[in-house]
Amino acid sequence: MSRPRTQAEHLARLVPPSVSGLNRRSLLAGAAGTGALLGTGLLAGCGDSDSGGSASKTVSLGSNQSDPKPKEVIAKVTDGFQSSSGLQVAVNTVDHNTFQENINNYLQGKPDDVFTWFAGYRMRFFAAKGLAGDVSDVWGKLSGQSEAFKKASTGDDGKQYFVPASYYPWAVFYRKSVWQQNGYQVPKTLDELTTLSTEMKKDGLNPIAFADKDGWPAMGTFDILNLRINGYQFHVDLMAGKEAWTSDKVKKVFDTWRGLLPLHQPDSLGRTWQEAAQSLQQKKSGMYLLGLFVAQQFSNEEQSDLDFFTFPEIDPAIGAKALDAPIDGYMMARKPKEEENARKLLEYLGSKAAADITVKNDPSTLVANTEADTSGYTALQKKAAELVGSATEIAQFLDRDTRPDFASTVILPALQQFIKDPKDIDGLTSSIENQKKSIFTD
Amino acid sequence: MSDLPLIQADRAVPPPAATTTSTGGRGRRLRLLSRTDRVVITLMVLVPLLLVVGLVWLPALATVALSGTDWDGIGPVSEIDWVGGRNYADVIDIYPPFVPAVQNNLLWLAALFAVATPFGMFLAVLLDKELRGTRFYQTALYLPVVLSLALIGFVWQLLYSRDQGLLNAVLGTDVDWYGDPNVNIWAVLVAAGWRHVGYIMLLYLAGLKGVDPSLREAAAVDGASETSTFFRVVFPVMRPINIIVLVVTVIESLRAFDLVWVINKGRNGLELLSALVTQNVVGEASRIGFGSALATIMLVVSLVFITIYLATVMREGRR
Numbered sequence: 057m058s059r060p061r062t063q064a065e066h067l068a069r070l071v072p073p074s075v076s077g078l079n080r081r082s083l084l085a086g087a088a089g090t091g092a093l094l095g096t097g098l099l100a101g102c103g104d105s106d107s108g109g110s111a112s113k114t115v116s117l118g119s120n121q122s123d124p125k126p127k128e129v130i131a132k133v134t135d136g137f138q139s140s141s142g143l144q145v146a147v148n149t150v151d152h153n154t155f156q157e158n159i160n161n162y163l164q165g166k167p168d169d170v171f172t173w174f175a176g177y178r179m180r181f182f183a184a185k186g187l188a189g190d191v192s193d194v195w196g197k198l199s200g201q202s203e204a205f206k207k208a209s210t211g212d213d214g215k216q217y218f219v220p221a222s223y224y225p226w227a228v229f230y231r232k233s234v235w236q237q238n239g240y241q242v243p244k245t246l247d248e249l250t251t252l253s254t255e256m257k258k259d260g261l262n263p264i265a266f267a268d269k270d271g272w273p274a275m276g277t278f279d280i281l282n283l284r285i286n287g288y289q290f291h292v293d294l295m296a297g298k299e300a301w302t303s304d305k306v307k308k309v310f311d312t313w314r315g316l317l318p319l320h321q322p323d324s325l326g327r328t329w330q331e332a333a334q335s336l337q338q339k340k341s342g343m344y345l346l347g348l349f350v351a352q353q354f355s356n357e358e359q360s361d362l363d364f365f366t367f368p369e370i371d372p373a374i375g376a377k378a379l380d381a382p383i384d385g386y387m388m389a390r391k392p393k394e395e396e397n398a399r400k401l402l403e404y405l406g407s408k409a410a411a412d413i414t415v416k417n418d419p420s421t422l423v424a425n426t427e428a429d430t431s432g433y434t435a436l437q438k439k440a441a442e443l444v445g446s447a448t449e450i451a452q453f454l455d456r457d458t459r460p461d462f463a464s465t466v467i468l469p470a471l472q473q474f475i476k477d478p479k480d481i482d483g484l485t486s487s488i489e490n491q492k493k494s495i496f497t498d
Numbered sequence: 499m500s501d502l503p504l505i506q507a508d509r510a511v512p513p514p515a516a517t518t519t520s521t522g523g524r525g526r527r528l529r530l531l532s533r534t535d536r537v538v539i540t541l542m543v544l545v546p547l548l549l550v551v552g553l554v555w556l557p558a559l560a561t562v563a564l565s566g567t568d569w570d571g572i573g574p575v576s577e578i579d580w581v582g583g584r585n586y587a588d589v590i591d592i593y594p595p596f597v598p599a600v601q602n603n604l605l606w607l608a609a610l611f612a613v614a615t616p617f618g619m620f621l622a623v624l625l626d627k628e629l630r631g632t633r634f635y636q637t638a639l640y641l642p643v644v645l646s647l648a649l650i651g652f653v654w655q656l657l658y659s660r661d662q663g664l665l666n667a668v669l670g671t672d673v674d675w676y677g678d679p680n681v682n683i684w685a686v687l688v689a690a691g692w693r694h695v696g697y698i699m700l701l702y703l704a705g706l707k708g709v710d711p712s713l714r715e716a717a718a719v720d721g722a723s724e725t726s727t728f729f730r731v732v733f734p735v736m737r738p739i740n741i742i743v744l745v746v747t748v749i750e751s752l753r754a755f756d757l758v759w760v761i762n763k764g765r766n767g768l769e770l771l772s773a774l775v776t777q778n779v780v781g782e783a784s785r786i787g788f789g790s791a792l793a794t795i796m797l798v799v800s801l802v803f804i805t806i807y808l809a810t811v812m813r814e815g816r817r
Contacts, residue, residue, distance in 0.1 A: 157781040160571045178782075185572060269677060269762055325766050326660045326677020335661065460782040461570070469595055472766045476679060490592040494584070495785070497568060 115397035116146045118168030120155035129418045136413050137404045143397050163187040169392035170401050175208040175383040176456035177295060179218050182387070183211035189388035189395075192216045194402045200427035201406060204450050208383055219386045219406040220424035222414070224348035225444045226276050226380040226453070227364040234261075234339050235363075242365045246284075246312070249368050253319040256342040265341035266320035267332035268475055271468040274324075275454035277345060278471060279380050281309045284370040288378045288449035295458035297496035301488040307481055312370065314478040325472055347382075348422070348440050362436055366443055377448040382456055383424065459495065466491045558797060565790035572784070585791035596792075599769035602683055603799070606690070606770070607751035614691035615747045618698025623728065625699070626706040640700050642693040651760035654689045679767025686768060690757055694750060698743055705739030706732070741811070748803050752796075771796045 117134065121127050127149060134145040148168050155162070155172075162171075163182060173179060182188045195206065195216045209218035234240075238259055243249040253263030268274040282291050286305045293299045294306065321332060321341060333353035335341040344350060345367065354362055369376040386405050392398040404410055411428030414421065422441050423430070430441065444450065455463035470488050474481075531539075565585055569578045589596050621639060625632050642650065657664045658675035666672055675685045709732055717727040733740070755772040758764045764773020775796060778789030 159782060160784055164572065187572075269766075271763070271765060323660055323672070323674035323677050325679070326658075326674040326682070331659065331661050461778070461785045464781070464783045465778055465785060465788075469765050473594065476766070487592065487594055491588075494588050494592065 112394050112397065113142065114144045114146060115170065115392075115394045115401050116148060116168035117401065118155075118162070118171035119147055119149045120152040120172045122149055122151045122155075125418060129414055132417050133405070133410045133413050136409060137401060140404065140409070141400055143400065145401065163389070167389040169394055169398035170386050170388055170405070173218070173385070173387045174452070174456055175205075175218055175220065175385065176452035177458050178456060178460060179209075179387065180211045181459075183213070183215075183217040187390055188217045189390055189392060189398070190215045190217060191219060191388050191399065191402055194219060194399050194406070197403050198406045200408055200411075200425040202426055202445070204447065205383065205424055208450060208452065209385070217387060219402045220383045221385040221405060221410070222421045222423055223381050223383040223444065224422055225440050225447075226280065226345065226347050227366050227440070227443060228343050228345050229336065229350050229362060229364045230343040231336065231339060231358075231361050232363050233361050234342065240342070243368045245368050246370045250316070250319070253316075253342070257319070261339075262321040262335060262341040263319040263343065264316070264321065265332040265336050265344035266324040267327035267329045268324045268472060269326055269328050271464075271472060272455060273329050273332075273346065274471040274475060275463070275467065276347070276380060277313065278309065278467075279451060279454050280345065280367045281313055281370070282306075283378045283380075283449075283451060284367060284374060284376060285309055285312060287374045288451065291378075291451055292457070295454065297458075297462070297492055301492060302482075302485045306485055310474060310478075310481045310485070313474070314481070317475070317478055325475060347380075348436070351436060359434060359436060364436075364439070364443075375448075377446070378451065379443070379447050380453045381444045381447065381450045382453045383450070385424065462492065462495050466495065561790045561793050561797070564787055565794045567787040567790075569786045570784050571786050581787065585788050586795075588788065589791050589795065595765070595769040595774055598767070599764075599771045599774050602768070602770050603751065603754070605683065606687065606754050607748065609687045609691065610694050610747050610751050614694040615698050615743060617691075618695040619702045619743070621695065621699045622702035622706055625703055636700075636703070640696045643696045643700070647756050647760055650689070650693070650757065654685075654757075654761075658685055676761055677766070682761075682767045686757055686761060690754065693757075694747070697750075698746070701743055701746065702736075702739060705736050709735055745807060748807070752800050752803065771799070 117130075119127070119130055121130050130147060130149075134147055137143065137145060146168075150158075159173075164187065173182075179188070183190075192215045195201070195209070198219070201209075201220060205220045205223075206216065209216045209220060211217045230240075238256075240252060240255070241248075243252050256263040266273075266277075279291065282294070285308055286294075290299060290305060294301070299305070321327070321335065324332075329346060329350075330353055332341070332344060333346065333350045336344045336350070337353050337358065351359060351362055366376055366379055386402055388395075388398050388402060406425065408425050408427045408429075411423040411425040414423055415428055415430060415432050422433075422437060422444070426445070430438070433441065451457060454467065458467075466488060470484060474484055564578075566580055566582055567578045568581045568585070621635075625635055629635070645653075655663075655676075660666060660672060660674045660677065663675065665675065673681060676682050713731050713735060714727055717731045722730065753772060754770055755764075755776070758768045758770050758773050759776070762768055764770050764777065771792060775789050775793045777783065778785040778792060
């Protein structure tokens with residue numbers, strides 16, 4: 057999901073997200089789709105067996121890849137599957153927001169044999185509710201998928217329910233030219249980050265670009281601070297509702313954030329991430345914590361000027377090796393009509409072959425299969441892939457790691473409230489905790 | 499008061515004669531209906547009745563029923579857990595956006611009623627004067643009502659954006675029009691008023707065209723000024739339109755949703771009841787029980803206004 061490839065696409069991106077309805081989810085979905093495609097290639101790499109299938113020659117795929125480019129990539133990948141397996145794939149494409157919003161009804165009705173989704177709490181939730189099929193045997197045949205990705209594809213019962221296809225990391229992005237000009241060094245600790253930011257302020261820059269009009273970008277900041285201060289396991293437990301939001305650990309996250317807020321771009325609640333990214337692009341801001349898709353706001357010539365570093369260490373005991381890197385991929389319906397074919401398709405979707413097709417046709421995502429031919433990657437993509445490869449733990453982003461109702465109706469407004477009024481941390485955390493107790497009832 | 503004697507005069511008619519004629523008449527009329535007529539009438543009553551019951555009353559009752567549960571939209575209806583009034587208690591006790599939403603809905607009503615609606619009527623009166631270029635003004639003012647929501651959101655984003663917007667560029671300020679929770683509700687009310695004015699103007703203009711010109715001529719002959727002609731003659735004559743305008747205003751402010759949703763999904767200072775219901779029920783969140791409780795509260799608020807309206811209309815009818 058990086059640069060616009062055509063002028064039409066470029067123009068389409070000029071429309072603010074409030075208008076186009078574009079959000080991170082749709083971006084993720086796009087990334088997921090491409091990833092899925094990539095994933096398919098990977099699976100093929102694991103070696104798919106001959107279709108000694110008896111009955112039907114078809115399999116259906118529910119796709120949220122409604123944008124032209126990812127849709128085209130899906131078509132290419134399914135073509136690849138058709139020629140290698142001889143099976144017909146019926147792709148059923150639904151607008152990605154609609155797909156996401158109707159997922160409950162979709163899965164309880166007559167879903168397609170295989171469908172696009174993403175790793176995280178929601179995936180495990182569907183698995184636990186019996187709304188998704190066990191694909192552990194497909195994992196037995198997959199190669200090129202890392203352990204971390206396998207972990208992210210595993211349900212609460214220890215079985216796999218998900219096949220990764222693509223992903224992107226969250227990191228702190230900056231323009232090399234600006235940093236060279238001012239002699240800035242990549243900060244390794246929180247103190248260095250603060251010192252650097254103060255320096256940037258003196259140089260007339262917004263140290264950290266920031267936008268939270270749509271509510272989700274601030275979740276990225278909360279996530280990374282929580283991962284750095286309390287570690288991955290606490291993040292998982294907090295998101296699962298097992299830890300109290302009123303605990304000192306959570307308060308410390310908000311407290312640290314409060315210290316950093318003056319270094320962030322002010323009035324963030326009225327700004328979209330595109331506008332914040334443009335302030336980075338226009339060299340008005342020094343750095344920006346966002347997903348790899350920030351590159352969309354940079355022209356082709358500027359891509360090579362864009363670089364990033366992972367958010368610096370806060371607690372030496374915790375380190376700086378965990379990060380948010382949402383993974384998109386595929387799941388299988390609970391009772392697929394063509395189960396054999398569905399498994400074959402999933403195997404292909406996670407294979408090197410599908411990943412290669414995706415890299416070739418959509419150079420803007422990272423593919424999940426590590427065996428894929430990534431020579432087509434840009435320097436930024438290569439570095440991003442290395443960063444995620446070296447991560448000890450991969451979180452999926454706040455709203456993918458917890459209940460969607462909790463993320464969207466409680467945390468999102470609460471974080472906006474915090475940005476508005478960072479003083480009252482006690483009141484805020486107890487309000488979150490009260491609402492959490494009423495939502496996490498089972 | 500003045501028609502009291504008339505009523506008494508009616509009652510003065512000998513009662514026995516009156517009753518016999520009326521019952522006799524009713525019976526004869528019934529017999530006059532052929533079988534086809536009766537079938538047609540039954541169908542004409544039944545079909546709309548079924549539609550209203552099926553599409554309005556049942557969903558409304560289902561909402562009220564679901565508001566007592568914690569259903570998340572997954573699993574069979576038989577497994578829904580009953581939680582009694584907990585959702586309502588949660589809405590009031592621990593749901594921070596609720597109070598701002600109620601305040602914003604009331605503010606919305608007040609702003610449309612006190613500013614946008616009178617202004618729309620005023621524009622209609624001006625346009626009724628057949629100024630040069632009336633057609634152009636009409637089109638210009640009505641345009642916001644015709645434009646698609648997505649486009650309206652885009653237009654106002656261009657004006658209000660903090661870093662790149664027209665307003666801040668022209669005024670040289672850096673007001674955070676959409677992000678500052680103390681400012682954004684007013685910014686949105688301007689946008690909402692912009693649409694509402696056009697709508698009211700068109701309704702009222704149509705009404706003004708229907709006023710008998712001889713009334714104004716008579717008033718002019720009697721030496722009434724423009725202003726008093728409008729307030730003493732035209733305005734009272736337009737009573738039906740006035741009521742429609744009033745009802746439209748109330749409905750528009752209760753169902754206000756679209757602009758706020760386009761801007762920031764009804765958060766951070768732009769909370770509205772309708773947006774809260776949507777946030778909770780529609781989409782992935784699927785807090786159907788909780789959202790239904792909010793919807794029920796909204797239904798009750800609407801019922802208050804509907805009752806007042808119906809009571810007024812019925813009193814009218816009786817008079």
